[in-house]
Amino acid sequence: MPERVLVYSRFPKSLMLRIGERFDLLDAAGKPPNEVFTAEQLSGVRAMITAGGTPLSGNMMDMMPKLAAIVCYGTGYDGVDLKAAKSRKITVGHSPGANAASVADIAVILLLAVTRRLLVADHYVRSGDWAAAKPSPMMRPQPGMPGRKIGIYGMGEIGRKIAARVAAFEAEVGYFSRSRRDVPYRYFPNLEALADWCSVLMIAVRAGADTHHVVNADILKRLGEDGCVVNIARGSVIDQQALVNALTDKTIAAAGLDVYAREPHAPDALTAFPNVVLSPHIGGHTLESHTAMQDCVIANLTAFFEGKPLPYVVREA
Amino acid sequence: MPERVLVYSRFPKSLMLRIGERFDLLDAAGKPPNEVFTAEQLSGVRAMITAGGTPLSGNMMDMMPKLAAIVCYGTGYDGVDLKAAKSRKITVGHSPGANAASVADIAVILLLAVTRRLLVADHYVRSGDWAAAKPSPMMRPQPGMPGRKIGIYGMGEIGRKIAARVAAFEAEVGYFSRSRRDVPYRYFPNLEALADWCSVLMIAVRAGADTHHVVNADILKRLGEDGCVVNIARGSVIDQQALVNALTDKTIAAAGLDVYAREPHAPDALTAFPNVVLSPHIGGHTLESHTAMQDCVIANLTAFFEGKPLPYVVREA
Numbered sequence: 327m328p329e330r331v332l333v334y335s336r337f338p339k340s341l342m343l344r345i346g347e348r349f350d351l352l353d354a355a356g357k358p359p360n361e362v363f364t365a366e367q368l369s370g371v372r373a374m375i376t377a378g379g380t381p382l383s384g385n386m387m388d389m390m391p392k393l394a395a396i397v398c399y400g401t402g403y404d405g406v407d408l409k410a411a412k413s414r415k416i417t418v419g420h421s422p423g424a425n426a427a428s429v430a431d432i433a434v435i436l437l438l439a440v441t442r443r444l445l446v447a448d449h450y451v452r453s454g455d456w457a458a459a460k461p462s463p464m465m466r467p468q469p470g471m472p473g474r475k476i477g478i479y480g481m482g483e484i485g486r487k488i489a490a491r492v493a494a495f496e497a498e499v500g501y502f503s504r505s506r507r508d509v510p511y512r513y514f515p516n517l518e519a520l521a522d523w524c525s526v527l528m529i530a531v532r533a534g535a536d537t538h539h540v541v542n543a544d545i546l547k548r549l550g551e552d553g554c555v556v557n558i559a560r561g562s563v564i565d566q567q568a569l570v571n572a573l574t575d576k577t578i579a580a581a582g583l584d585v586y587a588r589e590p591h592a593p594d595a596l597t598a599f600p601n602v603v604l605s606p607h608i609g610g611h612t613l614e615s616h617t618a619m620q621d622c623v624i625a626n627l628t629a630f631f632e633g634k635p636l637p638y639v640v641r642e643a
Numbered sequence: 644m645p646e647r648v649l650v651y652s653r654f655p656k657s658l659m660l661r662i663g664e665r666f667d668l669l670d671a672a673g674k675p676p677n678e679v680f681t682a683e684q685l686s687g688v689r690a691m692i693t694a695g696g697t698p699l700s701g702n703m704m705d706m707m708p709k710l711a712a713i714v715c716y717g718t719g720y721d722g723v724d725l726k727a728a729k730s731r732k733i734t735v736g737h738s739p740g741a742n743a744a745s746v747a748d749i750a751v752i753l754l755l756a757v758t759r760r761l762l763v764a765d766h767y768v769r770s771g772d773w774a775a776a777k778p779s780p781m782m783r784p785q786p787g788m789p790g791r792k793i794g795i796y797g798m799g800e801i802g803r804k805i806a807a808r809v810a811a812f813e814a815e816v817g818y819f820s821r822s823r824r825d826v827p828y829r830y831f832p833n834l835e836a837l838a839d840w841c842s843v844l845m846i847a848v849r850a851g852a853d854t855h856h857v858v859n860a861d862i863l864k865r866l867g868e869d870g871c872v873v874n875i876a877r878g879s880v881i882d883q884q885a886l887v888n889a890l891t892d893k894t895i896a897a898a899g900l901d902v903y904a905r906e907p908h909a910p911d912a913l914t915a916f917p918n919v920v921l922s923p924h925i926g927g928h929t930l931e932s933h934t935a936m937q938d939c940v941i942a943n944l945t946a947f948f949e950g951k952p953l954p955y956v957v958r959e960a
Contacts, residue, residue, distance in 0.1 A: 438748065444920070448920055491811045495808055612759075
């Protein structure tokens, strides 16, 4: 008899197929579990799968009195109340690195699409404006990648992969992270200094209480009027209203976003800009990274039900 | 008194500002020079500037009986009838390498935007479909870059820069060019073998009579139904109708194009596809590459009028 596992966040069904072959999944699909399942059904649940960014409070954990393992699909776990989990002796797992290449790729795609104005360019062709030789101020030549100063905030697995990719475009790479890393890029001791130096800020930091809104109006202003910001980490790291303001009054030039303050909502104030590129949190969304993340989820759940420590455990938890 | 130089192709005025400070430009702006200028005005013209892709026949050269130098803005010179120039003792110059990084960047942008469906993703956010959790078959996970087989056709300066960038994305790189080069990528002895091996074909070959329509229905079919083609070289290298057919009947999955058979026209048959990304021949279109191309044009014209050989001469001419 397969073990029962609650699926807490809303996931496309296709992502749960392999996991569903091994475990008996109760799919709450983004709703509070007690609205979807009876207390009796939930009483036997010892493990759950969640998207790391989805808020998961102690109260929610208490709906499953035997809950002892929270397994995040993906590398993030910022939505999980780790203190609440710890006090309930619930272990927390994730999928470190499984989607690092895929997320780094999206970061670079957003960077390149924003700086070379790809969406404007595609529209210029499709609309017939190119054939009509219609003047387009947005199509004026922009600075390219060689020599461009790219600042990376966060030098974990994703930050490193972003840096390696960006460096191949002959750009200069600088970074800020809590500590200097053994990487061949210029280190800045704080985010302010990095923002003063770079023209593009790539946000690749692990989200948490200490990174909430650290990319604020002041940091954006330091990027300068040619500045761009790219965020593939979590929406919470940027003060989204400050970003809208900075784009509105041209304090910075452009933005590329894969993550937002309240997903799946990108506010109209953002979607109205022609100089932004917006993707629907698809950083980790490749076939290979989903397979790798599922491998981690299955390995974590299998170990848990065998009474072993999770192989991909969140150490802070 | 500055020397008189005919501007043959249609260029944005801003690109000719620096050149216009040194030479007296007669701007035909894409029209036959004899429709814009009198025979007397043209009689004194000894040098001209053209976009390398613009057709330039011997008859056109004969409108300027003293013409002795054709200077191409950019690396290409496929539009220039080199035999006609040679028989008239007209030297031909270009701007080799000046835009290589910029063009390679566009190639990689198109590759990434096509394979990760960036335009579909941006539209999914802006339309509100993401917020409404509307199912979208186009947004299903796709293969990522690590391990992907990227075939590069042509290993000149642009091909090398494409290869270096693509390799940083952890992809496998193979190439075909007329001869094996001293590069750390897998060599294929012909285009058929490269197309059989790769899933994405990047066209970076110098265009000319020998490359006309070499990427034909057969080559496209070899890429397979997950295959993509990216062209940043010249529209003439692909049989554009064969490409439309291959996309229509799903012989290949997608395409990214910066160049077209008849510019500035992208046919409706292409612009109707959601699985293509189209840019308006902006490969070399960055501030730095325009400056570098203008440097080459100015150096070529200055040398010519001083009676010296062109520093950036087309050797085939």
